[in-house]
Amino acid sequence: MKNRAVYLLAAVFAAAGLALFAYKVLALEFPLTPGDVPEIWEVETRVTFTGSGGPATVRLFIPRNTRTYTILDQSFVSRGYALTTELTPDGRMAKLTGRQASGPQTVYFRFLIHRADTASPLPNAEPATVQPPEWKARRLEAARALLDQTRGEGESATEIATALLKRLTAPAPDDVARTLLGNTSGADRVVGVTAGILALGGISARSVHGIALEEGQRPVRTVHWLEVAEGGVWRRMTADPAAPQVPATWFPWWRGGIKLIQVDGGGSPKVRITIERAADQSIVESLSADSVQTKNLLTSAMTSLPLEVQQVYRVLLVVPLGVLLLVILRNVVGLKSFGTFMPVLIALAFRETQLLWGILLFTMIVAIGLAVRLWMENLRLLVVPRLAAVLIVVVGAMAALSIASAQLGLAGGLSVALFPMVILTMTVERMSVIWDERGPRDAVQQGVGSLIVATACYLLMSHPLTEHMFFQFPELLLVVLAVVLLLGRYSGYRLTELYRFRPLSGGGS
Amino acid sequence: MEIVDLYRRLRANGVLGLNWRNAEFQLVHNRRKFFPLVDDKLKSKRLAEAAGIAVPDLFGVIEYPHEVRTFESIVAGREDFVVKPAEGSGGDGILVVVGRDGSGFRLANGAVMSVDEMRFHINNILAGTFSLGGQPDKALIEYRIRFDPLFKDIAFQGVPDIRIIVFFGVPVMTMTRLPTEKSSGKANLHQGAIGAGIDMTTGRTLNAVWHDRIITRHPDTDVPVSGVQIPHWDTLLHHAARSYDLTHLGYQGIDMVLDSERGPVMLELNARPGLSIQIANGEGLGLRLGAVEARLRDAPDTLDSAPDRVRFAKAAFAPRPVALAQA
Numbered sequence: 001m002k003n004r005a006v007y008l009l010a011a012v013f014a015a016a017g018l019a020l021f022a023y024k025v026l027a028l029e030f031p032l033t034p035g036d037v038p039e040i041w042e043v044e045t046r047v048t049f050t051g052s053g054g055p056a057t058v059r060l061f062i063p064r065n066t067r068t069y070t071i072l073d074q075s076f077v078s079r080g081y082a083l084t085t086e087l088t089p090d091g092r093m094a095k096l097t098g099r100q101a102s103g104p105q106t107v108y109f110r111f112l113i114h115r116a117d118t119a120s121p122l123p124n125a126e127p128a129t130v131q132p133p134e135w136k137a138r139r140l141e142a143a144r145a146l147l148d149q150t151r152g153e154g155e156s157a158t159e160i161a162t163a164l165l166k167r168l169t170a171p172a173p174d175d176v177a178r179t180l181l182g183n184t185s186g187a188d189r190v191v192g193v194t195a196g197i198l199a200l201g202g203i204s205a206r207s208v209h210g211i212a213l214e215e216g217q218r219p220v221r222t223v224h225w226l227e228v229a230e231g232g233v234w235r236r237m238t239a240d241p242a243a244p245q246v247p248a249t250w251f252p253w254w255r256g257g258i259k260l261i262q263v264d265g266g267g268s269p270k271v272r273i274t275i276e277r278a279a280d281q282s283i284v285e286s287l288s289a290d291s292v293q294t295k296n297l298l299t300s301a302m303t304s305l306p307l308e309v310q311q312v313y314r315v316l317l318v319v320p321l322g323v324l325l326l327v328i329l330r331n332v333v334g335l336k337s338f339g340t341f342m343p344v345l346i347a348l349a350f351r352e353t354q355l356l357w358g359i360l361l362f363t364m365i366v367a368i369g370l371a372v373r374l375w376m377e378n379l380r381l382l383v384v385p386r387l388a389a390v391l392i393v394v395v396g397a398m399a400a401l402s403i404a405s406a407q408l409g410l411a412g413g414l415s416v417a418l419f420p421m422v423i424l425t426m427t428v429e430r431m432s433v434i435w436d437e438r439g440p441r442d443a444v445q446q447g448v449g450s451l452i453v454a455t456a457c458y459l460l461m462s463h464p465l466t467e468h469m470f471f472q473f474p475e476l477l478l479v480v481l482a483v484v485l486l487l488g489r490y491s492g493y494r495l496t497e498l499y500r501f502r503p504l505s506g507g508g509s
Numbered sequence: 510m511e512i513v514d515l516y517r518r519l520r521a522n523g524v525l526g527l528n529w530r531n532a533e534f535q536l537v538h539n540r541r542k543f544f545p546l547v548d549d550k551l552k553s554k555r556l557a558e559a560a561g562i563a564v565p566d567l568f569g570v571i572e573y574p575h576e577v578r579t580f581e582s583i584v585a586g587r588e589d590f591v592v593k594p595a596e597g598s599g600g601d602g603i604l605v606v607v608g609r610d611g612s613g614f615r616l617a618n619g620a621v622m623s624v625d626e627m628r629f630h631i632n633n634i635l636a637g638t639f640s641l642g643g644q645p646d647k648a649l650i651e652y653r654i655r656f657d658p659l660f661k662d663i664a665f666q667g668v669p670d671i672r673i674i675v676f677f678g679v680p681v682m683t684m685t686r687l688p689t690e691k692s693s694g695k696a697n698l699h700q701g702a703i704g705a706g707i708d709m710t711t712g713r714t715l716n717a718v719w720h721d722r723i724i725t726r727h728p729d730t731d732v733p734v735s736g737v738q739i740p741h742w743d744t745l746l747h748h749a750a751r752s753y754d755l756t757h758l759g760y761q762g763i764d765m766v767l768d769s770e771r772g773p774v775m776l777e778l779n780a781r782p783g784l785s786i787q788i789a790n791g792e793g794l795g796l797r798l799g800a801v802e803a804r805l806r807d808a809p810d811t812l813d814s815a816p817d818r819v820r821f822a823k824a825a826f827a828p829r830p831v832a833l834a835q836a
Contacts, residue, residue: 331528380629382574383636433638437601438700491532493524498515500721501526503788505518 006489010482017478024473034468039115040072041213041251042276046108049266051101056265058096058107061254063210069251070114077108090256101266113251115213133196133257142179143197157203157230158237164194165226166241187224187239192257194226194239204229208236209260210253211273220273222260223250310471315348317470320480322347322457327487329453334494337450338427345420346450347457352418355458359451361401361416362424366447368397369428374435391425523795525784530760534798538677538759539780546756547778550595551649554775556755562748563774565591566652574635577628583650591654592627594634595647600697602639604630605653605668654774657767659740662732665689670696670766671707671745674782674794677805678753679812680746680822681797683707684789685714685739690729698785703727705734706790709826712742718789744773746822750815752778792829800825 024030047058058078062085063071076083081096096107135143150163168177168190180193191207198205205228212223225246227234237244254260263269322344329335337343350358372393376386401416427450435443460466470476493501519526525534546552554564568590569583584590584606592604604627605617613621622630631648633639640646660669664687673683684706691701698704703724705717717724717734727734739745745765752763755778762782768774787793804812804821812818 334527380625382632383638433601437639489532491526491529493516493519493526494528497526498512498519501519501524501784501788502515503718503721503723504522504524504791504793505515506522 003489006485010485013478013485014482017475017482020475021473021479024475030472032469034464039213040277041113041115042110043113043211044108044110044274044276045261046106046272046274047261047263047269048104048106048272049263049269051098051103051105051266053100053102054265056098056101056105056263058098058261058263058266059093060096060109060261061090062092062094063111063113063251063253064092066252068115068248072112072114074109074111077110078106081107090258091254098265105266113213115251132199135196138179140200142176143193143200146176146180147197147201151201157198157205157228158235160201160203161194161198161205161226161228161237162241162244164197165190165237165239165244168193169239169241188222190239191224191226196257198228206234206255207257208252208255210251211275212247213249213251213275215277217275220275222253222273225250227255314467314471315351317474317477318461318466319344319348320477321466321470322461324480324484324487325457325460326453327484329456331487331490332492332494334496335449335453336446337453338430338446339423339450342423342427343450343453344457345423346454347461349419350454350458351462353416355455358458359455361419362451362454364401365394365397365416365419365424366428366431369394369424370431370435373428373432377432377436387425387429390428391421394421394424394428519793523793523797523799524787525794525798527784529795530784534676534760535781539761540757543757544780547758547761547780548596549647550593550597550777551647553756553778554649557752557775560751560755562751562755563768563771565654565774565776568650568652570595571631571635571648571650574632577631577635580628580631580650581624589653591649591651592631592634593649593651594639595649596640596644597634597646598639600700602630602634607653654766654776655769657740657769659737660687660767662730663687663727663734663737665692665727665729668696668766670764670776671739672782672786673745673749673763673765674786675749675752675761675763676798676801677759677812678750678815679801679804679818680709680749681801681826682786682790682792682794683709683745683749684786687717687727687734689719689727698783698789703734704785704789705737706786706792706828707739708828709746710823710828712739712745713737714739715828716789716791718785721785721788723791740767741773743819746819747815748773748775750818750822754815790828797826 025032045060047060049056049058058081062074063069065071076094076096078096078098080101081098084095084097086093086095094109098105146164146167150160150167153163154160167174168181170177173181180197181189188207188209195205195207205226207224208227209222209224211220225236225238227236229235236246238246261269261271323341326337326341326344330337346358346362349362353361369390373386373390376389381389398416398419398421405416427447431443431447434446546556551567551570554567557564568587569579571577571580571583588609589607591606594602597603604622606614606622607617608615610621613623614627615621634646634648637643637645654668656664656668663669669685669687671683671685673680675681684704686696686698687703687705688696689701689703696702698718701720703717703719706715707713708715714735714737719728725733725735748765749763752761752775753759758778758780760780760782762779764776764779765773766776784794801812804825812821
């Protein structure tokens with residue numbers, strides 16, 4: 001009777017979970033394995049300036065999607081500033097307005113860039129022509145002169161542009177070039193001036209500014225290049241005529257002759273850009289989910305959540321599988337562990353520390369805690385204060401291990417902070433009671449048992465495939481639930497019992 | 510496959526595993542609301558007393574930390590007594606005081622504890638150090654059993670007890686647990702005590718098991734542990750048969766001891782009795798439980814009264830040990 005109800009429930013759950021899973025895999029063609037890790041960059045721009053006490057405004061360019069790059073998840077962190085966006089001829093700008101800015105001010109702008117693998121065609125040139133620069137007298141004259149000279153050197157717009165760049169970047173610039181460039185000769189200036197001269201000659205050209213998506217830049221350097229309209233598309237070229245090819249890693253951020261960031265009402269503005277290649281699987285998945293055509297709550301429930309919440313669920317959704325393994329190890333295999341779910345929580349901590357470090361740190365903390373706890377027995381402390389004392393010792397041991405490993409330059413030791421301290425405390429307490437009542441052998445045995453279970457749970461839960469499956473197919477939870485229900489009525493022997501009761505296996509066949 | 514074969518033979522012999530016990534007997538026949546009657550030794554003690562089953566005299570109960578100072582007045586004028594947690598499990602937290610030593614107390618294992626240490630231990634009991642799930646507990650201070658001289662040579666220091674598994678009031682399997690030096694006087698098998706099965710019909714001990722190994726002599730005293738006649742056998746079985754009427758738990762264990770003056774005394778009831786009793790008896794529980802189930806189905810009125818149930822048990826459960834595989 002009871003069994004039939006359990007079987008029925010399990011069958012319903014398993015059928016529902018598997019049906020939705022099959023529908024998503026067969027009909028919607030959700031990938032069964034995690035895809036290749038796409039190129040995602042996390043860009044953080046920090047603007048600092050000194051507020052003058054009055055209102056302050058920070059304007060900065062917001063990058064836009066291109067065929068190659070997709071901008072994801074933009075966010076501003078700017079306390080006390082109101083955010084508006086405005087459209088300028090050079091692109092969209094964010095305007096952060098603060099009523100009262102005094103003292104050091106900091107504004108953060110973060111976004112993610114996803115670079116598509118496909119080699120994209122050149123962008124179409126908009127019909128709108130570029131405004132000629134408002135240069136005066138001597139500069140205008142110099143520009144005209146240079147334009148006339150270079151016109152003869154080439155037919156097409158790009159050839160003229162190349163000729164111009166050659167003149168402007170010559171090792172020994174002539175008077176004309178010096179007049180136009182002034183004292184600076186950076187690529188920024190060169191492409192700006194070149195675009196201006198071309199515009200004077202009626203050729204659509206613009207300077208483009210961005211960053212190179214390459215690792216190991218600290219701080220990130222900005223890069224500048226020129227785009228010249230020719231044959232209906234924007235042709236790109238660097239300021240260096242010897243190597244005009246714009247590298248594929250150069251990401252266009254803003255255009256035109258102004259700076260990335262302007263600050264009004266504040267002094268000494270500084271901009272620092274940092275970039276990092278994101279190895280985060282959740283971003284990857286949210287992108288691949290976007291590419292799935294049918295998108296509704298049933299099929300893409302998880303990817304509809306904000307990124308940081310997704311990251312939490314990425315972990316939470318694999319916990320049931322760890323718990324299932326725990327149930328199997330306890331009720332089918334017959335391993336003993338401290339606390340019902342303690343090994344799963346330890347396994348979660350292992351995700352951050354990595355396995356070897358995790359086992360090492362866990363063992364060290366528990367050993368320290370146990371030594372202190374066993375010694376504390378002499379102090380005759382009441383239970384709650386004693387538990388509190390053990391907790392403090394555990395936290396202290398964690399901090400000490402972090403500091404020690406930082407001093408030794410071992411990054412792995414730092415992650416000890418992610419261990420669940422209350423669980424560790426209860427483990428120490430349970431272990432010490434067993435130690436006192438049943439002897440060290442039982443205590444160590446159960447401790448090692450817990451570690452083995454935790455390790456197994458970790459290996460299962462941290463497998464990329466597990467993570468992918470449960471995040472993309474949360475309906476598999478129903479299947480896990482069904483299996484757990486069935487195991488709830490499993491009345492067979494545990495593996496360890498086969499050994500224990502072996503003396504009773506005589507007789508029969 | 511050797512393992513499949515082993516599994517099949519254990520099943521054929523009706524050997525009960527933990528999952529089987531839990532899924533088919535304990536969870537099905539033991540209703541949650543009756544658990545406190547057995548989990549709290551104070552409650553089961555009162556129930557047994559009301560039913561006329563002898564229990565160790567209660568000298569005092571300490572329930573709250575401020576009462577801990579009454580400990581000395583409770584034991585004033587007493588040479589020996591036992592301190593135990595009301596909801597302890599597996600014999601943890603039990604102190605057996607056998608005499609005084611100056612201002613301190615001498616324990617069964619020879620250690621001496623001061624009054625302060627005793628109070629500390631009681632505080633630990635109250636805080637739940639030894640109770641299931643760690644909830645606050647009570648400390649019982651009660652009469653120390655002076656065990657029957659019969660057991661003098663087959664028990665080391667502590668009190669040997671008699672455990673009977675009772676299924677719907679029918680005693681189905683029984684053993685005696687003999688403390689050893691290794692179990693430091695405790696009668697729990699996993700702490701190193703000897704378990705010796707008892708012939709339901711005659712009350713004589715069968716084989717003995719120590720650390721899951723079959724032995725015939727006590728490891729400390731070298732006295733034979735098989736073939737020993739347990740006194741008051743019928744009374745023990747009757748007490749066991751009546752325990753079901755006290756608790757209404759279909760599947761339970763009753764632990765009794767033989768006091769030299771008072772005869773069979775009930776120590777505690779257990780809603781989750783262990784399974785080592787099968788090894789001590791060389792027989793699986795499953796077949797016997799099945800026999801009781803069949804009888805309850807076919808002729809329930811023959812199991813109405815405690816004497817009926819004892820009669821049935823004695824007739825049905827003569828030992829039929831499986832050919833024990835020597836471990």
